[in-house]
Amino acid sequence: VRQIVLAARPKGMPNAETFRFDEATLPALQAGDVLVEPAYFSVDPYMRGRMNDAKSYVPPFQVGEPLMGGAVANVLESKADGISAGDLVTGNLTWATQAVVPAKGLKKIDASLAPASYYLGILGMPGLTAYFGLLDIGNPQPGETVVVSGAAGAVGIIVGQIAKIKGCRVVGIAGSDDKVTLLKEQFGFDEVVNYKTATNLTDAIAEACPKGVDVYFDNVGGDVSDAVIKNINFHARIPLCGQIAFYNTTEVPMGPRIQPMLLTRSVLMKGFIVGNYQARFGEGVKQLAAWVNEGKLKYTETTIKGFDKLPEAMLGLFSGQNTGKMIVEV
Numbered sequence: 001v002r003q004i005v006l007a008a009r010p011k012g013m014p015n016a017e018t019f020r021f022d023e024a025t026l027p028a029l030q031a032g033d034v035l036v037e038p039a040y041f042s043v044d045p046y047m048r049g050r051m052n053d054a055k056s057y058v059p060p061f062q063v064g065e066p067l068m069g070g071a072v073a074n075v076l077e078s079k080a081d082g083i084s085a086g087d088l089v090t091g092n093l094t095w096a097t098q099a100v101v102p103a104k105g106l107k108k109i110d111a112s113l114a115p116a117s118y119y120l121g122i123l124g125m126p127g128l129t130a131y132f133g134l135l136d137i138g139n140p141q142p143g144e145t146v147v148v149s150g151a152a153g154a155v156g157i158i159v160g161q162i163a164k165i166k167g168c169r170v171v172g173i174a175g176s177d178d179k180v181t182l183l184k185e186q187f188g189f190d191e192v193v194n195y196k197t198a199t200n201l202t203d204a205i206a207e208a209c210p211k212g213v214d215v216y217f218d219n220v221g222g223d224v225s226d227a228v229i230k231n232i233n234f235h236a237r238i239p240l241c242g243q244i245a246f247y248n249t250t251e252v253p254m255g256p257r258i259q260p261m262l263l264t265r266s267v268l269m270k271g272f273i274v275g276n277y278q279a280r281f282g283e284g285v286k287q288l289a290a291w292v293n294e295g296k297l298k299y300t301e302t303t304i305k306g307f308d309k310l311p312e313a314m315l316g317l318f319s320g321q322n323t324g325k326m327i328v329e330v
């Protein structure tokens with residue numbers, strides 16, 4: 001089988017030297033194993049963190065070993081109870097064209113309920129991240145202003161729509177005029193600011209949020225978050241979801257000191273990992289699926305075709321190539 005391994009740990013932005021294409025031989029199936037063939041891979045910003053040799057909530061990738069990520073796969077052969085050839089499963093799989101893995105790490109999915117790739121997006125990790133981060137930490141109330149950065153991405157596009165369902169004014173921050181138009185015209189955002197072209201981002205956010213910011217769902221960090229926090233209201237909530245502005249920096253740059261403002265305005269800022277909510281995933285998926293079926297939650301993804309495009313697709317996340325979830329169709 002073909003596989004993609006981590007050739008060297010990147011310093012800063014990954015490049016051609018980071019990845020290597022390899023061939024591998026599959027082991028024989030043992031009791032409890034399945035042979036799977038991935039149909040879709042998810043590429044996600046957190047994978048960049050796993051390329052560093054650093055302690056985090058997921059262990060680092062090893063140099064010389066295949067990369068790994070969320071996938072939807074067809075079962076070709078099974079020696080496990082409860083899973084048969086022909087089933088569709090989701091789980092974390094190595095970047096290989098086929099794999100032999102223990103069935104216990106996989107979950108069967110039903111592609112008659114929703115397209116298979118949705119289980120990597122709106123009905124998977126990004127959807128649950130948006131749902132729990134916004135509702136549990138953000139606690140948005142009708143009439144409040146919710147700002148979301150990374151607004152046109154997998155998580156952000158769902159955050160904005162859930163905030164609309166909850167009766168909020170929703171302001172997105174995204175990196176292109178096409179994304180601005182799409183979010184306003186098709187995803188119901190009230191205002192969207194292009195952080196790349198705004199002459200003064202703090203003023204642009206102030207203009208888009210005449211009553212200030214009650215909830216800031218932070219996907220990016222950096223200058224964008226500094227500008228939002230300068231507009232933060234008393235008793236605002238900030239679910240700290242992602243800091244993509246820093247994932248490829250070798251040194252985190254110093255921003256304005258925002259703590260006095262958080263203190264005097266009694267702001268709650270709370271980091272979270274979607275895995276914290278594992279016990280409630282069932283509730284989250286059920287609600288997200290219901291909103292999708294009722295037409296209240298719209299979904300979009302950017303699909304890149306071909307196994308060999310996995311590295312390119314992953315790097316595309318850092319230059320904003322995707323609208324909605326970035327998916328690689330094998």
Ligand code: NDP
Pocket residue numbers: 044045046125126129150151152153154155156173174175176179219220222224240241242243244245246272273274275317318319320321322323324325326
């Ligand atoms: P996205 O689909 O949002 O893809 C990343 C997007 O980020 C790009 O499309 C780009 O859009 C934007 N971006 C890239 N670089 C920068 C930058 N330097 N400054 C501002 N924006 C940038 O990814 P996800 O929706 O999967 O993830 C969004 C965030 O949430 C990430 O930070 C991720 O790590 C985090 N996350 C956290 C989870 C948790 O459990 N806490 C779980 C899942 C995701 P644009 O064109 O607008 O620049």
